[in-house]
Amino acid sequence: MFLLVRVAIVAESFLPSVNGVTNSVCQLADYLHRNGHEAIIIAPGPGDDSYNSTPVIRVAACSMPFYDDVRVGFSGTTVYRTLRSFKPDVVHLAAPLVLGGTAGRSARRMGIPVVAIFQTDIAGFARRYHLGKFAKPIWGAIRTAHSSADLTLAPSTITSWQLRENGLQDVAIWPRGVDADRFHPSKRDMQLHHEWAPQGQTIVGYVGRLAREKEVERLKVLSGRPGIKLVIVGDGPLRSSLEKSMPDATFTGVLRGEELARAFATLDVFVHTGLNETFCQAIQEALASGVPVVGPAAGGPLDIIQHRQNGLLWSPEHPESLAGAVQQLSEDVLLRRLLASHGRNSVVGRTWSSVMNDLVDHYQAVIGTTPLLRRTA
Secondary structure, rough: OOOEEEEEEOOOOOOOOOOOOHHHHHHHHHHHHHHHOEEEEEEOOOOOOOOOOEEEEEEEEEEOOEEEEEEEEOOOHHHHHHHHHOOOEEEEEOOOOOOHHHHHHHHOOOOOOOEEEOOOOOOHHHOOOOOHHHHHHHHHHHHHHHHOOOOEEEHHHHHHHHHHHHOOOOEOOOOOOOOOOOOOHHHHOHHHHHHHHOOOOOOEEEEOOOOOOOOHHHHHOOOOOOOOOEEEEEEEOOOHHHHOOOOOEEEEEEOOHHHHHHHHHHHHEOOOOOOOOOHHHHHHHHHHHHOOEEEOOOOOOOOOEOOOOEEEEOOOOOOOHHHHHHHHHHHHHHHHHHHHHHHHHHHHHOOOOHHHHHHHHHHHHHOOOOOOOOOOO
């Protein structure tokens, strides 16, 4: 016997938008359904009215001016009516800002426990878009949105510190899971490797959004280097300018599913460039794929990369160290193999099921009950 919960998931972003928030919400909805729990999703903007077997309630929304992956939902009375009708045991706020803040306040009025997930550093993104004057009011909105939560879950240690420094007290760490079956070294495709690097170069890859906050332009220092081939997976507003500045790089566009898994595993080195990551799922997926990683000694990557054990950290204070780390791995095949082996071992146990089990434990804590038995499917 195990304790079932009814969960109302309020997502600041959801399908058809594809991003880290959406992925986590989909993983949560699938886990809850698979384990016999009940859930609904309240999400902004137009889209399907269900996700697999989970109903989706849509509210009107518009995009933020500098970051269109985040949609501001205008719920009116929809959220309150939905919560009152569904009668959840707990409300899960996924990256709450406006819609999540509204849902949290409605839940508090009804006496429903709230767990909030901090995921996107909107204030940091504003600074990257030269809108630093908005960083303080954005943090004010984040505090307001999280103020209704019994517990805020941060994806990494440094993010939890950042939240406490900005006035949030009840904070715990909840990392993200990885699909270690999908992202697997066996997906490496030597034919694809030859297509990308016909002269046998070391393939250095980036996977993610091509936007200012990701700082992909840092890869320009690798463009044209002998023995290195850049492969950039993803799309976004900066794709055209990046293609012009790195004419020798291969731009694949957005890849998903098995195509993405094959691309990850075919890389020789994975590089992440942005400094505003609260976690960085792409690094975790590269490690699961058996690919050594190079990432910044900043933000969420500090919880994932153990320097010279499963990857290399480059210093934001010394930007040239990014190129130095990549060059070292390009030249040292034995080091690449060692880091790749340790890298997969460092994340393979962090399955989505295991982290969702932990999340349900957090639900039980704020509800005030203890599960008798936990299903781990």
